Amino acid sequence: MTALRLATLLTLTLTTPLIGCDDKGGDSSEGEGEGEGEGEGEGEGEGEGEGEGEGEGEGVAYAGSLVVANLDTNDMTTCTGLVSLSGASSIDCPDCDLGIAFDSSSVDNTDCEYGLSTLYSTEYSVTGVLFYESYNSGRFSNAAIVEYAYDYDGYLYYSRTLIAYKSDYYNDSSLQVELSGDVLVFSGNDWTQQPALFEDDCVGANDSSATEAFPAGLTAIYAEDDLHCNGSRQDIFEIGMTAGSTVQITVDTIAAGTAFDPLFVVYSPDECLMIEADDNFDCTHPPTNYQCSSWEYVPEADGTWWVAVDNRGSCVDTDGSGTGEYSITVNGASATLIEDDRAVFVPNNISGSIAPE
Numbered sequence: 001m002t003a004l005r006l007a008t009l010l011t012l013t014l015t016t017p018l019i020g021c022d023d024k025g026g027d028s029s030e031g032e033g034e035g036e037g038e039g040e041g042e043g044e045g046e047g048e049g050e051g052e053g054e055g056e057g058e059g060v061a062y063a064g065s066l067v068v069a070n071l072d073t074n075d076m077t078t079c080t081g082l083v084s085l086s087g088a089s090s091i092d093c094p095d096c097d098l099g100i101a102f103d104s105s106s107v108d109n110t111d112c113e114y115g116l117s118t119l120y121s122t123e124y125s126v127t128g129v130l131f132y133e134s135y136n137s138g139r140f141s142n143a144a145i146v147e148y149a150y151d152y153d154g155y156l157y158y159s160r161t162l163i164a165y166k167s168d169y170y171n172d173s174s175l176q177v178e179l180s181g182d183v184l185v186f187s188g189n190d191w192t193q194q195p196a197l198f199e200d201d202c203v204g205a206n207d208s209s210a211t212e213a214f215p216a217g218l219t220a221i222y223a224e225d226d227l228h229c230n231g232s233r234q235d236i237f238e239i240g241m242t243a244g245s246t247v248q249i250t251v252d253t254i255a256a257g258t259a260f261d262p263l264f265v266v267y268s269p270d271e272c273l274m275i276e277a278d279d280n281f282d283c284t285h286p287p288t289n290y291q292c293s294s295w296e297y298v299p300e301a302d303g304t305w306w307v308a309v310d311n312r313g314s315c316v317d318t319d320g321s322g323t324g325e326y327s328i329t330v331n332g333a334s335a336t337l338i339e340d341d342r343a344v345f346v347p348n349n350i351s352g353s354i355a356p357e
Contacts, residue, residue: 060089062100064354066186068118071347073228081109083120085354093130098179100354101128113346115192116146117163117175124148131179140165144177163190175350183355191345197236197308202272205265208295210280214248214331221335224254226323227311232347236339239305239330248331250294251309253285260324261290261314269303287314
């Protein structure tokens with residue numbers, strides 16, 4: 001279930017070598033997923049090569065700008081920046097309806113958060129944008145793909161990410177891009193992914209094998225909190241474990257009207273992502289879909305662990321607050337909330353256009 005629903009948080013990423021462009025209506029190598037563009041969609045591709053393109057208006061100079069407004073969980077603007085772009089149309093992708101290779105992408109406010117969907121990134125070098133009225137055997141229309149480059153271990157790699165689309169197969173992305181004549185118009189929302197609590201997953205996370213909610217023991221730590229239903233925030237708990245003690249962690253819903261689908265991940269003392277707990281037992285108050293989460297473990301050594309609780313949607317949200325409420329019960333260890341509503345991604349409102357000069 002997790003892999004499927006994570007696709008709703010990410011735009012689709014193309015990771016094959018980039019030699020030219022996919023044929024319009026051809027078989028694409030992008031990842032499959034549903035989505036409203038919730039998440040950031042900035043997956044790294046591993047292909048090397050180049051993929052720019054367009055067939056119409058060869059060599060025409062293009063310029064434009066996008067207004068990017070970072071929003072909080074109440075949709076209030078926290079920062080506004082202007083992305084300025086310049087480049088020229090390309091002839092290397094005859095099946096694209098429009099392709100623009102950028103020679104400049106800059107911003108006027110470095111305090112704001114940007115991502116590939118804003119055509120500017122501090123982590124990657126945005127090199128171009130492609131637009132297809134029909135893409136991937138017609139599964140997508142109005143498909144916009146950002147091309148970017150990044151350095152890895154001293155080598156320069158090129159990749160692409162699908163940032164906007166309409167589809168009869170999936171939910172339309174919340175960011176939309178349209179070609180009006182020869183002008184590329186951007187409008188809607190997307191999200192800029194924030195760094196994980198710890199970046200290294202070391203050997204990869206395992207799924208929790210628990211199948212029940214663990215009842216609170218005599219020395220259990222119990223807390224209640226809430227998380228926004230759009231998944232943009234998470235709560236971080238510090239867990240103090242003792243060697244040989246059985247540790248049980250349960251995250252459950254606490255009210256019918258605020259039920260949601262909770263998930264939590266566990267980081268070990270060496271800051272490795274170790275466990276993902278998801279859909280382990282039926283929630284006390286069921287969300288619209290899926291289950292609640294639990295995990296049991298006996299550590300071999302004393303140490304400090306971390307638990308990050310996330311809202312994966314399926315909110316009942318009777319009062320329209322857009323939040324879900326949960327309880328966390330910890331047996332056999334100490335537990336302290338150290339970060340409340342830590343940002344997982346920053347919602348952005350994006351608007352603007354790129355046009356011939």
